[in-house]
Amino acid sequence: MNIDRIRQPFIKKFPGDFSNNPMQRNTPKVLLATTQPAGFDQPQLIAFNEKLSEEIGLGKFDEKDLDFLVGSNLPENIQTYATAYAGHQFGNWAGQLGDGRAILAGEITNDSGRKTEIQWKGAGATPYSRHADGRAVLRSSVREYLMSEAMYHLKVPTTRALSLTFSGEEVVRDMMYDGNPQLEKGAVVIRTAESFLRFGHFELMSAQREYKTLQELADFTIENYYPEITSSGIQRYKDFFGNICTRTANLMVEWFRVGFVHGVMNTDNMSILGLTIDYGPYSMMDEYDLNFTPNTTDLPGRRYAFGKQGQISQWNLWQLANALHPLIEDEKFLEDTLNHFGTYFWEAHDTMLCKKFGFDELKEEDEEFFTNWQGLMQEVQFDYTLFFNQLEKLTSETNLEEHFKNVSYLAWDEEKLRKLEDFIRKYRSRLALNSISKEDSLALMKKTNPKFILRNYLLYECIEEINSGKTEMLEKLTKALETPYEELFPEFSRKRPSDYNDTTGCSTLSCSS
Structure with a gap:
């Protein structure tokens, strides 16, 4: 792979703590801290996304690249770092948070000029790990690797996964937070995105009253990721917020279209670009239930249930509006924009449902x-x-x-x-009442309704197989998720078997990694 092409434009732009100290601590008034991955001596490749690697400009994988996939023996040109952000978790202000088990390698530009950030997840502790070890276990890593790619092929905006690798370590985790910790196989995922910036990055700077950095961060984001914004002055930041609202609403509609439940929609898990990010206790919908949440941590209140995702995204945008207020200083504009969000969301949602049913327009x-x-x-x-x-x-x-x-x-x-x-x-x-033909109506349905979704029970079976040293199901699922609107594997197009109704790690999940 062409890892020598990786650069760190973000690190040069914003204040940071450059002490290379991975110890967990507060880092006030900075957006990042340099930190080194833990390094693993016995990595073992499980899966590598060759198509994505070529697409983003890294090129083909070679055995000598294995160390890079877990953050070991890095070339001198790569300065790794973690970012600080804040957030509201389950509706409560949590203060400073940050990349607790995610470390950024930097950014690569492909031959057509497209830029992609590259990030390890599970490669060791950072200053933002909050007394955790920064590692990830196999089950959560498999789930992120496969689901982010499944969502991409479903045409849902998302981060993507480049590689899945055993770290060679065992990690202690209490899966259901019930006092029964166990050793599990450790793993590292490399994930990619146009940017990993979150609502929480803006919340942190605003909460610390670092308004100059807040403005620089907003300008950086607009210049790099919102080329459609050409206005200046305060209008520039109004257009920025309006565009974020639109992208977020569109993302929620896509989640409803395919039946995706995120499970933990804290503001620090909300992408500023409208991407699906942080695949933890998520689930695809089996039986239809507006009150369904896959996350045991979300019980009994079910704040992040399937049917509430539009409402919660609006609540999260209110928190972002508060963070951006020092740049906009127009309460009426923010209120009007957020009130319009509901109107826009429901119209887009119902238009989407029309397509699922084969209706040519919303009546x-x-x-x-x-x-x-x-x-x-x-x-x-x-x-x-x-x-x-x-x-x-x-x-x-x-x-x-x-x-x-x-x-x-x-x-x-x-x-x-x-x-x-x-x-x-x-x-x-x-x-x-349609004005289109039956053939066109059916074509609309087939384009909108997937034949294959990555159900939790399939992920559970796949993880069990990998734990036993087999990868046949992993390879089969990878092929199936690449063509979700075709029924290439009929055995995957069936409802959840009753044996899995109450299986821990399948029907019931937690935020544990």
Whole structure:
């Protein structure tokens, strides 16, 4: 790989602590601290994303590159660092946070001028580890590696994964925070993004009243990642905030489209570019449930449940608005922008649902149709993805009971069939209002509804296999996630087996890494 091309433009721009001290501590009035990865003597490659490596300008992998994948024996040109940020966690101000187990190698520019940041996750402690060890375990690393790539191929804005490597160490983790710590295999993921900047970076500078650095950070972000903003003065920062709101709303709509539940939408886990970032206790939706959260830490309040993600993103944007207020100084503008967020989000959300159902445009009566559909989905516990897959195959001769009962997680009965028949009648009546052909309607559905989603039980099985020294399922899942709108592996297009209903690390997850 061409690691000599990696540079550190961010580190030259902003104040930092350059003492190379990895000990956990407060670093007031700085955005970064240089720190060295722990270094691992016996790394073992599990997976490498060759297509991504070529795309971003790193080129082909060679065995001599293995040390780089875990942050060992780095060339002199690479100055590694971690960034400081703040955040609201589960609705409460948490103060200074930061990259506790993420270390930035820097930025690489490919031949077409595209810039990509490269970051290790699990390569050791940083000043922001908060008394943790900065390591990551295999299960969380596999989940991040596969899911970030799955989301990319689903066409959802996301960070991406370059490599997955055993560190050669064992790490102690209490998976469910229940007093039962165990040794687990350690691993390191290299993840990439246009930028890893978060809401929390801006919150930290604002909370510390470092307004000059706050403005420099906003200017840096606009210049590098928001080329559409050409205004100046205060209007520049108003346009910046408005664009962040739009990108965030669009991201939430995409999460709803594919049935993704993040699980821990703290402000420090919100990308300033509108990317899906920090894959922890996430889940793809199996049975449809607006109140579903995969994160045991989010119980019983379910703050980050599937159906609340739009609302929470707006709440998080309020916190970002407070952070940017010193640059904008216009409360009415911020309030109006945030109030408009809900209108924009719901219109975009309902337009997305129209496409899932094959409707050519959003109509006034669709709100009632969607509400009735949500009620049916929750009452019958239809599988979110499989329901739409079956809807695409619906014909006038379809036996509705036989066609849909196997995508429900409840026992079938006459009452459920009656409600389904009533809904399908309404659906067919609504389809008749389309101004596009049946063929175009079906094409719209197929482009919007995935055939393959990376379900938690598949990840669980894959992690178990890798732990036993096998990679066949990893390779198969990697192929499947590259073509999610095709059914290349029918065995993956089935609802969650009942054996996994209460499996720790599958149906129940925590923030533990």
